[in-house]
Amino acid sequence: MAIAFVILFMVPVPYYIVQPGSALEVRPMVQMEDTSNVEKGTFYMTTVSMREGNVIGYLLAHVDSWMDLVPKEDVLGQGEDPEHYQYMQEEVMRQSQQNAVLAAFRQAGRPAEERLLGVEVFRVLSGMPAAEALKEGDIIQQVDDHKIGQAEDLLTYLSEKKPGEQVQLLFNRNGDKEETTLTLASLAASGGEDRPGIGIEPVTLRKVETDPKVSIQADKIGGPSAGLMFSLEILNQLGDRDLTNGLQVAGTGTISPDGDVGQIGGIQHKILAAEREHADIFFVPADVEPQDSNEKKAKATAKELGSDMAIVPVHTLNEAVQYLDQQRGAQKTS
Known part of the structure; x- marks a missing residue:
């Protein structure tokens, strides 16, 4: 028993x-x-x-x-x-x-001071555009000519695009600045909503001082x-x-x-x-x-x-x- x-x-x-x-x-x-x-x-x-x-x-x-x-x-x-x-x-x-x-x-x-430092790539979704160029821990700071301070900035900008359009990312990896161009895809392909994206879990990176x-x-x-x-x-x-x-x-x-x-x-x-x-x-x-x-x-x-x-x-x-x-x-x- x-x-x-x-x-x-x-x-x-x-x-x-x-x-x-x-x-x-x-x-x-x-x-x-x-x-x-x-x-x-x-x-x-x-x-x-x-x-x-x-x-x-x-x-x-x-x-x-x-x-x-x-x-x-x-x-x-x-x-x-x-x-x-x-x-x-x-x-x-x-x-x-x-x-x-x-x-x-x-x-x-x-x-209290809030300093927005960019969007950290918390996870890269397999089979999505980001998997070609980004890694966990990368910090996205600009998309095309738009500064990116927080995750909402990235999501808002990409929502105005369409799958198939290209975006240029400026990001920081281990202290080095890098660039890449990605073609947007529908997030539905990775189980998400049917909207354009690059296929990452974004997290706002910030510093709060009080x-x-x-x-x-x-x-x-x-x-x-x-x-x-x-x-x-x-x-x-x-x-x-x-x-x-x-x-x-x-x-x-x-x-x-x-x-x-x-x-x-x-x-x-x-x-x-x-x-x-x-x-x-x-x-x-x-x-x-x-x-x-x-x-x-x-x-x-x-x-x-x-x-x-x-x-x-x-x-x-x-x-x-x-x-x-x-x-x-x-x-x-x-």
Whole structure:
């Protein structure tokens, strides 16, 4: 019997198993020079657990409503391996951390400089034009006569072209400037959208400098969804008042450099993770577009759990700060 169980545990299935992760205290992850602000409560980021499936997990997912089965191709995409996926998620987390720093410092009116250095080639897609000339780590700085500072610049410029047109790239490889000419192809050929491209995964390369300096260490946690909570913790360390007000404050949401909060995945699992940590407040991205569902799912999940946790939808970092300030006022008058 034990041998059969081990075999079932080792046999893979073409699914990832997604379930509630953890609510992790943010303050130990954020290091800032010359901060003395005392935090009486706690800011928590929330995570989703995702692992490659096996037969045991596949069977359990059919009886456990908190375990979801997601086809591997929906997670990895075409031709991507799990190691690269994790690497990409860690890079996305790094970008999110930089956004969080910028958003917090701008909210506080403190100096923060963002220098865009170009577009790093994070991955070259096989069979696409870039495979002929580019390598991972190359930094694209110009296309034709257009300077390229960030990934959005590259995508916008190429979107105005057609497959079959040529573009000239100026890029940096190991400190040396190089040029190449590529013929655009439809990204549909590599499993992407039907639009012109060169066939790379682009990542904005930038440097963020602040005073005081900030660093964030999140180990192997990946993805962009901790942005809002990182910003709140940074802002708390920058300020002279404790935004937590002694409360347990959990949440999730992507963050832009200007403080806009965006939708994330797995919200129902993050609500349960926060409930297990007895959070008082949960910040969730507000539903804005017709396809958005974070706010609706968060409220429905909290109701299903019978949770007393306040589910607070926010559009921006500033809205989250205003809500926390209101809690301070309410405590003083109660």
